[in-house]
Structure formats: C-alpha cells, structure tokens
Amino acid sequence: MRPDPEGVVLTRRPPQQAARAVGLVAALGALIFLCLLSIWLGSKEISFGDVWRVLLHNDGSADAVIIHSVRMPRTALAVLVGAALGLAGAVMQAITRNPLADPGLLGVSAGAAFAIVFSITVLGVSSLYGYIWFAFAGALAATAVVYFLGTRGNAGSSPVKLTLAGAAVTALLGSFTSAMVLTDPVALNRFRFWSAGSLTGVDAGALLQVLPFMLVGMVLAIASGPALNSLALGDDVAVALGRRLGPLRLRGALAITLLTGAAVAVAGPIVFLGLLIPHAVRFAIGPDHRWLLPYSAVLAPCLLLAADILGRILARPSEIRAGVIVAFLGAPFFIYLVRRRKQLES
C-alpha cells in the first residue's frame, strides 16, 4: 500500500477487517484492565474489593477520597494524555512522511516548555489554567518553525532534515528555557516538576480545562484517516485522488498542536510515546490509517499507564515519573529503527 518511505516492509498479509476489530476490542479491554490496576495500586494499600465498592458509590470514607480525588484523576489524565500523544505521533508521521517524527523530537514540547517558563518568569502566571494557553501558543509556534525549516529547499521535506530542524529548535529553546529558569528560583521549582513528564498533582478541574481541546484534536485526527492514506501514496497521487493538500496539512497540524499542546500543558513533555506506538501498531496491523489511528489512541494510554504503574512499584514509597520510564523504553526503540534503516544517506 504505502510506497514505503521508511523501509517498512510488510512480510505478512495484513489481517482481515474482523481480526482488526477483534484486536481493537482486546486492546480496549487491556486499557480498562490497566485503568483498574492504576486505581488499585498506590502508596496506600486498599483491597480490590474496597476499590470496587467505593468506585461504584462514593461513601465519603478516606479510601473513597483517595480513589475519587487522587487516583481517578491521575488515571484519567494518563488515558487522555496517552491517547493524545499516540494520535499526534501517528498524524505527524503521516503528514511529514517521516518515520522519526515525534512531538517531543520535533520541538513541539520544547516550544510549550519555553512558553510556560516565559509565562511563569516574565508574566508571573502561576496557575495551570493560566499557562495552558502559553503551552498552546508555544507548541503552535514551534511546530510552524520546525515545519518551515524542515521543508524548505527544492528537495522538499526529508526525514533527516525535519529531525535536524526539530533537534536544533529543541536545543535552541532549551537554552533559553534554562537561562530563564536559572535566574528565577521560584520558576525553577515549579518548572522542574513539570518538565519531568509527571502525572501527579493534576486535579480534575485542570483536566476538564484541557479536555475540550483534546477531544477536538482527537476527532480531527481520527477523521483524517482516509485522507492520510492517500497522502501516504505521495503528494502527486494524493492530489490525483482528489485531496487538497493545503487544507489537509493544515488540519493535521491543527490536530497535532491541539493534542500535543494540551498533553504537554498538563503532563509535561513525554518523549517517544508518539514515536513508539504508531510503529508498534504498524508492525501489528499494517499501515492503514483508518485502523492505525484508533489503535494508537488505545495502545498509547496502555503504555503510559503501564509506565506510570511501573514507576510507582519500582520506587515505592516514592515514584519514578512516567515520562522517564517511557523515554527509557522509547529511546532504544528509536535507535533500533535508525539502525534498521538501510538508506539513511537520502
């Protein structure tokens, strides 16, 4: 199907529609199981029966408070952020036709981080509700700059060029960010917790604040599946098939910015989730975006939840942040992809 820009060769026939649907339902089941696990496991041990009882009706006991105001928002956050980043990665890889694309790698997260620190240090914004808008603006600006730099020139967009532009912009913004953080201890204290990709300390209200953006982004992303399939055949073929490239790219960029901006604003930059999941899905079910996108949206939260739970178990009674664990699972996979590609001298 795909003209195979990254050397993904399907060695097997893609599964039939029914098999794919069954797989998606199984993935949903796994997600629900992980959600329950995430609500169940924590620093205070609550028996599974109690969890189940307070989950159904909130009786106001201490356990109920823990579950309803701490563990459930955290789990919901992981699900939403994971789905957003998985989708953003899949859309980004399709639009840039770049297998190495990842919101964290292409400077989107660095843009959001820079904007948040700017809002804290220079403008004195102190609440999540305040700086989420800056995260959006930063994510949008960084996306635009990286895309502009990476697609200039007569050769058009190439994976290496975009990755380099993203890395350069990330390095540049990172330098400014640390400059501002260094001169302001208060900002440093707030920023260092945000920047490690944490799922803690976000209440339900903050989640509701970003929810609309994420939902719009998700709908935009999933609805563009068929169009992304045409785009995968190359610009010329996509035009011949009746797609209008400008609006399509714009819609994709909008979806990426909404999803990444919202996710980064509440959870900090979580690198490699958006890179890893679409590749794993492509190995399993093939490159059809009508399936790739929903699968990514379900499997990415699974991984993020698993990383979060793992981080809680590994370092009891404190915890290792999910972003760190995801980066440690994702970076070796990225290196593996780079090693596997034969034609890197493009």
Next chain:
Amino acid sequence: MSLPLLRRDRVTFRLAKPPVSARIRPRLVLVCLILAVLVFLLGCLGMTIGDVPLGLSDVLSAVFGGGDFGTTYIVQDLRMPRALTGLLAGLAFGASGAVFQTITRNPLASPDMIGINAGAATAVVAGISFGFGNGLGTTTLGLLGGLLTGLLVYVLAWRRGTTGYRILLVGIGVYAMATSLTDYLLSRANITDAQASIGWLVGNLANRGWDNVAPLLVAFAVLFPLALALSRWMATLQLGDEVAAGLGTPVQPVRLGLMLAGAGLVAFATASAGPIAFVALTAPQIAQRLARLPAPPITASALGGAVLVLGSDIIARVITPSGLPVGIVTGALGAPVLLWLLIRANRSGSGG
C-alpha cells in the same frame, strides 16, 4: 603577505632539499592569524574586569611578569585561570565541532546535538544530587559521562561500519535518554542542589582555579594534534564513504579516531567549564565562511570558538555585575546563526 598572494586560492611550494612540499591557503592563514590576535586581546580584556578594575596595559605587563606585586597577583593567580579555562574550552569546543561536522558531513552535527554534552551533564547532576559529586569532583564525572556517551553513540551506530547520519540520529536518541534522566534527577533533588546543577548545566566560567586549567591543557595538547593529524583524511571523508575508501582513506579507523578525539575534547572542556551552548555548532561554521572553504578548518574553528567564549564571557560580566553564566550569552549569540544556517543549508540542499 602581499595582496596578490592573498587573492590566490592556494599557494603550493616544493623544496628539493629537504624534500618537502605543501599547499598553503593564504586566506586561511590570515584568518587564523587575525583570530589568534583577537583571542589574545579578548583574553587580556577579560582580565581587566573584576572587583579591582585594571588597565589593559597593566594586565599586559602583568601577564609577562612585569608590573607591581599586587597587580601580578590579581592577574596571574585570580583572573588568568578563568581566562585560560575559557580560552581552552573555546578552543576544544570549536575544534571538536569541526571534527563532528566533518565526519557526519552535516553542518548541524555538533557534540551538543549528539548527546555528548548531555551525557556529561547527566553524570554531573547525578553526582550533585546523590552527593558523591564532592568526592569524585564534577570534573571527573563530566569527563567520564562525556566519554562514555561518545563511546555509546559510536557503538550503537556501528552496523557493519558507521555512517555519518547514523551517528547523528543515534546520537539524537541518546541525547533524549540522557536529557530525560537529567530531568528526573533534577526533579528528585532538593532546591539548592537543583539550582547548583542548573548553574553548571548552562556553562559557567566563574571561580575557576589553576586546577581546572591543568587537565584541560594536557588534554588539549594531546587530542588537538591527534585531530590535526587525522584531518588530512577529513577532506576525503567529505566526499562520502565510498569515494574516500576509493582514494585510499581507511574510513572506519579514521572516523573512530576523529570521534574519540572530538568526544575527548568536548568531555574535558565540558568537565571544566560546563556544556557551553552553541560554541561547537557555530564556531566551525563561522570559521568556514571566513576562510571561504567547503569544510570547516580545524585550527580556525578552534580559534573562533575561543573568540566566542571569551567575548561572551566579557559581555556576560559587563551586562550584569554578578556575572551571568557564559552559556546564556553564547546561546543568545549562537541562536540567530543557527537559524540562519538551517535556512541556508536547506536552500542549498545540503542540510541533509
């Protein structure tokens, strides 16, 4: 050197006795000379700034051992270590940037991009936050971290040989891992340690003593000639691996040697001055354009790096009396250059 000679692209000469032939690029020699003079002047100018303002002539005579006792003490014991650390770190960053940009054939490849600085930073932050930094010292830790990361990138990029792009992209992956680890350590640390770490992370020349200068000087004296000796083959590496091998270049040994020399230079410089941003990226590109060459020249790049670091350090101390870390100024100066390079590289279709 007369002007018509300067207009010549290159001058070759051959002596019958002793049997020596060489090719000289007058423009490159001139650029190196000018940069060397600039380095010296900036170094002396930097030593005039401080709690006791000194005149440039006082500093000059004190450098050469003249002058009264107080001035000599201030210059030689207090300010010279800082100037020399900046000088040597700048030289090392510039030279290693030239090396990496040549072996990856990419103007954006610099030690900062492929994770060597990040690895050094992770080691140092780990030392500070776990408390074993005092025993081992940030210098040793930064050195170990940088060298190990360089080696790791090379090993991971090895697959029946390495290619420049594979080194670069694997390096970006390693960079991400090291950065996330640093972020994690920063979030674990208490606020004092975090502030100390970040202060080191942007690159800092304040409070350097002679014990900072000595290891850097030794490393530079060993690694820079090594890089220079290997640079003979760098020109053929620019043509691509196949062509280079066809011209008789031992591609993989040369690349390994260059990478070790480059990583070593960066590791030592980072260990004593912190990862000063953008110097390794921009200095070679500036030197290359000044000398009008197709690839970054090592010596001129090193001198350009020293000019950048020493100049930025002066600017940082003039702007704020308390002394902004030099890395912030090099970042601000390097940023426009970097963006301009990106746009230019893509326009000429050579950016990757």
